[in-house]
Amino acid sequence: MPILEVENLSISFNQYTSSFKQNNIQVISSLNVSLEEGEILAVVGASGSGKSLLAHAILGILPDNATISGTIYYNGEVLTASKQASLRGKEVAFIPQSTNYLDPLMRVGNQVRTSVKTGDATAAQRAVFKRLHLQPTVENMYPFQLSGGMARRTLLSTAIVSDAKVIIADEPTPGLDPVVMKEALNNFREFADNGCAVMLITHDIESALTIADKIAVFYAGTTVEVAPVEDFTGDGEALRHPYSKALWRALPQNDFIPIPGSQPHPSALPTGCLFAPRCKEAILECGKKQPEMRNLRNGMVRCIHAT
Numbered sequence: 464m465p466i467l468e469v470e471n472l473s474i475s476f477n478q479y480t481s482s483f484k485q486n487n488i489q490v491i492s493s494l495n496v497s498l499e500e501g502e503i504l505a506v507v508g509a510s511g512s513g514k515s516l517l518a519h520a521i522l523g524i525l526p527d528n529a530t531i532s533g534t535i536y537y538n539g540e541v542l543t544a545s546k547q548a549s550l551r552g553k554e555v556a557f558i559p560q561s562t563n564y565l566d567p568l569m570r571v572g573n574q575v576r577t578s579v580k581t582g583d584a585t586a587a588q589r590a591v592f593k594r595l596h597l598q599p600t601v602e603n604m605y606p607f608q609l610s611g612g613m614a615r616r617t618l619l620s621t622a623i624v625s626d627a628k629v630i631i632a633d634e635p636t637p638g639l640d641p642v643v644m645k646e647a648l649n650n651f652r653e654f655a656d657n658g659c660a661v662m663l664i665t666h667d668i669e670s671a672l673t674i675a676d677k678i679a680v681f682y683a684g685t686t687v688e689v690a691p692v693e694d695f696t697g698d699g700e701a702l703r704h705p706y707s708k709a710l711w712r713a714l715p716q717n718d719f720i721p722i723p724g725s726q727p728h729p730s731a732l733p734t735g736c737l738f739a740p741r742c743k744e745a746i747l748e749c750g751k752k753q754p755e756m757r758n759l760r761n762g763m764v765r766c767i768h769a770t
């Protein structure tokens with residue numbers, strides 16, 4: 464049984480236009496992912512594809528003007544708002560994209576120590592700082608004294624010492640030098656190998672492929688494919704969705720062919736398949752309704768043609 468399962472998640476936001484009319488914009492529609500213990504699921508896609516909103520929905524930290532439908536399960540039970548509050552920062556650790564999540568008035572060593580549940584908190588904090596190449600003097604600094612890379616490593620340290628069962632990391636590696644980045648990614652692999660479930664949200668598909676077990680590809684607020692990492696090989700012939708194949712081929716070490724067009728804005732989504740305006744395989748039928756997510760070859764896909 465997955466420790467975390469997201470079923471048909473849709474998120475919309477109420478917004479006021481310049482003429483004070485209320486607008487409801489759907490930014491995520493029918494999104495599905497699941498995460499098992501001992502597994503790393505990498506969620507990849509362009510910015511604006513809904514990756515961070517998924518994390519915020521799971522943690523229950525969406526803004527007040529958000530409306531959600533669909534169901535999120537944690538250990539087989541519906542994840543309610545009170546359950547989210549009790550898990551957040553305890554069983555479920557979050558490594559946010561923004562380093563503004565650090566408390567500006569607390570020394571960073573203390574911030575990391577508050578996440579240690581058992582044993583010597585100071586020793587645990589110092590060990591993790593050493594592991595992530597943070598000098599001993601850093602523990603006495605305040606967030607404003609840290610570089611971007613140091614702040615990111617501090618957030619990562621908080622998750623590492625927390626003993627969480629699930630780690631959701633939202634773009635945890637930008638700004639890290641290659642050595643620390645490799646260390647951070649290895650840490651995620653180690654967590655998973657010790658039974659933790661890791662959701663790694665990233666636009667860096669190459670790094671994700673080095674540690675993940677499966678990859679969920681997001682496009683315009685929905686999941687278009689979930690594939691085992693082994694399927695990202697060759698010309699992408701084992702992949703299921705035209706967008707995943709194009710994303711794979713666009714990598715510099717592959718054909719380096721950019722994908723023509725751009726992801727639609729949530730306020731101007733096409734009817735039918737959201738990828739249809741950019742898809743070489745589109746036919747009339749693709750524009751009629753959004754394809755359902757379906758199981759295919761040990762993965763999942765949202766495309767009527769995928770075989």
Ligand code: SF4
Nearest residue numbers: 736739742749766767
């Ligand atoms: S449903 Fe049609 S338009 Fe959409 S990805 Fe598949 S072939 Fe392309």
